[in-house]
Amino acid sequence: MADYNLVVRGGTVVTASDAYRADVGIIGERIAAVGENLQGERSVDAGGLLVMPGGVDTHCHIAQLRPEGGTDEESFTTGSAAALLGGTTTAISFSTQFKGQPIRDTLNEYRELARASAIDYSFHQIISDPTDEVLAEIPGLVEAGIRSLKVFLTYDTVHLDDRQYLQVLSVARRTGALVTVHCENYDAIDWRARALLADGRTAPKYHAWSRPEIVEREATYRAIALAELVDQPIQIFHVSSAGVAKEIARAQARGVKVWAETCPQYLTLTAADMDRPGFEGAKYMCSPSPRDVQAQEGLWDTIRRGTIDVVSSDHSGFSYHGDLGKRSNGEDAPFTNIPNGLPGLATRLPLLFSEGVAKGRIDVTDFVRLVASQPARIFGLTRKGRIAPGADADILLWDPTRKVKITNDKLGHAIDHTPYEGMEVTGWAEAVFLRGQLAMQSGKVVAAPGSGKFLARDAYDLIKPTGRLADGFDAAAMAVGPSGKRLV
Numbered sequence: 311m312a313d314y315n316l317v318v319r320g321g322t323v324v325t326a327s328d329a330y331r332a333d334v335g336i337i338g339e340r341i342a343a344v345g346e347n348l349q350g351e352r353s354v355d356a357g358g359l360l361v362m363p364g365g366v367d368t369h370c371h372i373a374q375l376r377p378e379g380g381t382d383e384e385s386f387t388t389g390s391a392a393a394l395l396g397g398t399t400t401a402i403s404f405s406t407q408f409k410g411q412p413i414r415d416t417l418n419e420y421r422e423l424a425r426a427s428a429i430d431y432s433f434h435q436i437i438s439d440p441t442d443e444v445l446a447e448i449p450g451l452v453e454a455g456i457r458s459l460k461v462f463l464t465y466d467t468v469h470l471d472d473r474q475y476l477q478v479l480s481v482a483r484r485t486g487a488l489v490t491v492h493c494e495n496y497d498a499i500d501w502r503a504r505a506l507l508a509d510g511r512t513a514p515k516y517h518a519w520s521r522p523e524i525v526e527r528e529a530t531y532r533a534i535a536l537a538e539l540v541d542q543p544i545q546i547f548h549v550s551s552a553g554v555a556k557e558i559a560r561a562q563a564r565g566v567k568v569w570a571e572t573c574p575q576y577l578t579l580t581a582a583d584m585d586r587p588g589f590e591g592a593k594y595m596c597s598p599s600p601r602d603v604q605a606q607e608g609l610w611d612t613i614r615r616g617t618i619d620v621v622s623s624d625h626s627g628f629s630y631h632g633d634l635g636k637r638s639n640g641e642d643a644p645f646t647n648i649p650n651g652l653p654g655l656a657t658r659l660p661l662l663f664s665e666g667v668a669k670g671r672i673d674v675t676d677f678v679r680l681v682a683s684q685p686a687r688i689f690g691l692t693r694k695g696r697i698a699p700g701a702d703a704d705i706l707l708w709d710p711t712r713k714v715k716i717t718n719d720k721l722g723h724a725i726d727h728t729p730y731e732g733m734e735v736t737g738w739a740e741a742v743f744l745r746g747q748l749a750m751q752s753g754k755v756v757a758a759p760g761s762g763k764f765l766a767r768d769a770y771d772l773i774k775p776t777g778r779l780a781d782g783f784d785a786a787a788m789a790v791g792p793s794g795k796r797l798v
């Protein structure tokens with residue numbers, strides 16, 4: 311008699327703490343059992359494969375609305391296909407606020423665009439203009455399941471000053487949301503960029519010169535210090551070096567609730583990649599800038615120590631040839647006018663497994679923790695990132711020995727290039743199940759567009775404030791808005 315609808319048989323189950331031979335029994339959309347000799351109506355042979363939770367990518371930009379109308383090139387159809395091909399079953403993308411606009415309407419637009427997704431998804435709400443009115447909208451948004459806010463401390467159109475950042479931290483504290491932060495010093499970058507341009511240094515490689523590590527380190531320290539003042543948990547996005555991570559480790563050691571992610575580009579690329587001939591370097595431009603080989607090794611060290619506990623993609627694809635891509639302002643565009651960002655949804659797991667597990671820098675349980683379990687835990691995705699009874703049956707079958715040469719045609723995204731073209735990796739996704747349904751097999755997406763669902767995130771204990779406040783006074787609770795009035 312079959313006890314389960316589906317049994318994944320004979321593989322090595324990997325969790326964030328263990329790796330062991332077991333069968334996984336699935337009933338409907340959920341894992342019902344992990345054990346020996348389970349009987350299912352159907353079974354899948356996972357012999358020789360690792361059985362892991364589907365990847366959870368908590369930082370990717372898919373179908374981002376453009377201020378001038380329309381969306382970026384990556385749609386939820388192509389973005390979710392890329393995710394599945396790379397072993398990822400859940401993504402958190404962004405709902406962007408443009409200055410002067412309320413947030414509710416744009417979130418509805420993103421919800422509509424995401425209906426095409428073949429993986430499960432949620433959103434971070436970007437706050438670029440925290441007026442009294444916008445801050446008053448946030449509790450309703452959090453209630454609707456958007457339990458994380460994103461702020462930028464740089465970029466012309468979205469950066470917040472310290473006062474605005476404090477306002478966002480305060481409202482997050484009052485409503486029980488996590489705040490994620492892009493840490494680079496806006497004024498310092500702008501000052502250096504203008505000087506570089508004045509000196510005729512406009513090529514893509516000067517992007518890195520405009521934003522050396524110290525502008526990230528300073529902003530990281532400041533982001534943490536202000537979060538500590540408000541007593542509001544935060545996650546630092548895309549840490550690029552051990553020097554930056556050191557600021558985070560110091561705060562963690564004194565009990566501040568601060569988490570940190572890095573991305574494969576900071577473990578595999580360097581600033582020298584932007585110094586390729588002609589305009590080619592533009593393909594490698596992202597912010598913060600990739601550093602050097604020494605910084606990469608330093609980052610691995612901070613991953614092993616646990617300072618950095620999430621590896622996301624920061625997928626933010628711009629094509630090389632398309633009208634909306636890297637050349638959208640012409641090939642002579644100065645580095646300040648070239649879109650920032652790299653495609654990475656499909657290559658996140660292969661790069662981390664190959665550079666991390668296959669090369670002996672981390673073990674396979676660390677891999678699961680970094681790409682699935684811990685991102686799910688930090689962002690309150692309670693049914694994701696685990697192989698355990700009750701969890702969603704998002705299962706990744708992974709061949710740890712397969713060698714694959716990365717080429718853009720294997721990646722499924724809408725972007726016409728990958729910064730990793732030609733790189734050989736060890737380890738590749740063989741098949742993916744999303745809530746018990748086969749979604750990808752042997753490099754083919756079989757999930758229909760629209761089979762993913764929106765994940766509303768409830769309140770959870772991990773992101774509760776510590777209760778440690780200067781003089782015991784909770785300034786955030788007074789809800790004094792930027793105008794000086796009490797917020798309703």
Ligand SMILES: [Zn+2]
Nearest residue numbers: 369371624626
């Ligand atoms: Zn990003």
